[in-house]
Amino acid sequence: MTFSELGLRAELLRAVEAQGYTTPTPIQRQAIPAVLEGGDLLASAQTGTGKTAGFTLPMLQRLADGPRPGKRQVRALVLTPTRELAAQVGESVADYGRHLTLKSHVIFGGVGQQPQVDAIRSGLDVLVATPGRLLDLHQQKHVDLSCVEILVLDEADRMLDMGFIHDIRKVLRLLPEKRQNLLFSATFSDEIQALAGKLLDNPEKIEVARRNTTAETVDQAIYRVDRDKKRDLLAHLITRHGWDQVLVFTRTKHGANRLAEQLSKQDIPAMAIHGNKSQSARTRALSAFKSGELQVLVATDIAARGLDISELPHVVNFELPNVAEDYVHRIGRTGRAGSEGQAVSLVCVDEHGLLKGIERLIKRDLEKRIEPGFEPDPNARPEPIENGRGRGGQRNGGQRRQGGATRGQPGESRSDTETRAPRRRRSRARRA
Template identity: 60%
Template sequence: MSFNELGLSPHILRAVKELGYEQPTPIQQQAIPAILAGQDVLGGAQTGTGKTAGFTLPMLHRLLANHGRGGRRQVRALVLTPTRELAAQVGESIIKYAHHLPFRTLIAYGGVSIKPNLDAIKLGVDILVATPGRLLDLLTQGALTLSSLEVLVLDEADRMLDMGFITDIRRIMKALPDERQTLLFSATFSNDIKALADDLLNDPTLIEVDPSNTAADQVTQRVIQVDRERRREMLSHMIGRGNWQRVLVFVRTKQIADRLAQQMQKDGLNTVAIHGDKSQGARNRALADFREGKVRVLVATDIAARGLDIDQLPHVINFELPQMAEDYIHRIGRTGRAGRGGEAISLVSQDELGQLKDIEALIGQSLTVEILEGYEPSGKPSRQTLPGSKPVQNPPRDRGHANAKSNNAKGKPDAAKGKGKAKGDGPKKPAPARKREVVGEDIGFTPMRRLPKAQRDDYQDNSSEE
């Protein structure tokens, strides 16, 4: 199927062609016809599946069909996102797709002056991309009316709920007309998301390209058990030895993000951290440098990294497992995008094995735990003693070939569409995990001398969550 077969305006197709896209992704094939038909949509899709274009292209087509009513421009399409970065990226995509259309798009988020937003609204805005907080500021000041709204999009709605935006969302809904088309997209379908969909959507079409709680097929998942105080030492060695040029590292808190970035910088790796305490300008510069290859390692908290859209990101590292198992899916979804392969490596300490079980239950898959030679964890064996498991003998060393076994997340496609609410079958019960001991040369690394204790960080400060 080509974009020409979807019934989109020639002006939109021209922009799509100029951007180099030829064939729609699976979610675009399903979402575009449903949205063009005026249906509400409940979409379940991982990042990197093309969902932004999936709702943007038909939204633009609808606005164009009703264009030319005359009078002052009013906001006719609203896209709500949980973070500034996602708002900026979605807004930039809309501007590109609308390059040949007579629409004005405003991107509004907090952390920067509100005056440019107010000036733009006075000139007239057709499409508004905003975070909930900044949108409420504009509504409270009486600078904006949404009475002419035709299309509402809630992007990454699960993250909005995780960040506590449900009250803000309900306040915003009171300012919207009842007669509108509503599109809700989420990477996961929790009970809270289903309840929100029940409240906001009218007989929606359900579009679920990937199973709601499984990891992306293109991502190779690995788990390496290591003592907490040796994680940074091992990570720096892995990046240097493997000559990885673009690595996204996830941590839980702002403090750990800053400390880890400083230590890795001392290790000779050009590293920056992004989190909620960084100014928007600093975050934008860090992301731009990372995309352009000026920065090799980006350390991020879950909230700061939400919405990141970075092409050709081959490596994602979970320096710590997330507190919420669902965030694991969001994290590893940053790699393996647009059909490209990617690798997600979780560095797990003894005290995180319980969290690992929660993740395995969510994705319906057991993950083999590896041990890297030279970084063997201290203390008693962990999951190696589970019934039916036994250590795998080390294969002969071959410096020219990597024999380590990968954990590929292979979820069976189960795309569902049609009228009705989202219904999940529940997570599969994972099989007992096996522990596989892997020597360094097996995966392309050689053992590294352990640093003196004074040079190591334990990174155990989890007291300030973002």
């Protein structure tokens, strides 16, 4: 099947061809016709499967084909959980819509709002936004959502994990009751099913991969190692195997900073990205990583959400995530579009319970390796895992207080600034 067989306009086909794509992916083959029909959609696909084009292309076509209001209004709203994903979706909208007369813009926190306000004031057809900044601008009466015809919730599972459900409900109250709703998620969790039941009207359901599966093209391995030898083992593996582009995950922002500094001291160029970094710093780090100038990018789960790096060869879990589903999201950044990738996890005695939860989720035992010179102490005793994500592995068979991680401890948070704040400061943190 080709894109032309999906019923897309000539202007969109030209844009797709300019991007170098000729054959639609499975999610695109199913989602594009479904969205063009005008009904609601609930779709699940692993990262890297082309789902952004799966909703962007038919969304643009429906807007181009539909009647135009006298004054240019926001007719399509795409909500994403993070700045990086918003920027990625915004870029796709601009690329695919370059031959149409539609206007689009992206808004998110962490940067000045005046350019965003100016863009909205001049008139938009498509608005891509993170929930916090969108609500802030609406409260300031800069955004009118009364003419929205299409609502897209992208990475809806992550938005729920980050605590955006209340913001989503606030946004829904600002939209017309009659509209097309498209919900895209990496998984069909119980929470997603509950949200879909309230949001969607008799939706078409698309699932292109078995729930919580990992790509077959990803070589997954576990290296058992003592907690205090992880950094040296990581540096050893990178150097010995000549890994030239490595995305490394840590649980916390402080841990990401520390690891990046330590690797740089060992002549391995590394930088960290997380919510406490400015947007410009995050953009610079990602650009250097994509270009090959930066060998290692160290990231927290939320900061890495939406990173679009083609043919990324290596993902390393320096620390296992407390939520087993996050393992699937992390390693989904390698082995994309049929290319091969490698996912390595450095696991100490503290994380054996987390590893069992991951293996239960993906329904397979991962290969265990021991690197000579880094043999773990067989008598080592587990210690509490501090500063884990607030949910503490509550889902997927994990223990709520796994390794001592509780909701009140420092870790990743709900806002697109990733700053956990007391209730009285939460609105200010969201605007940051």
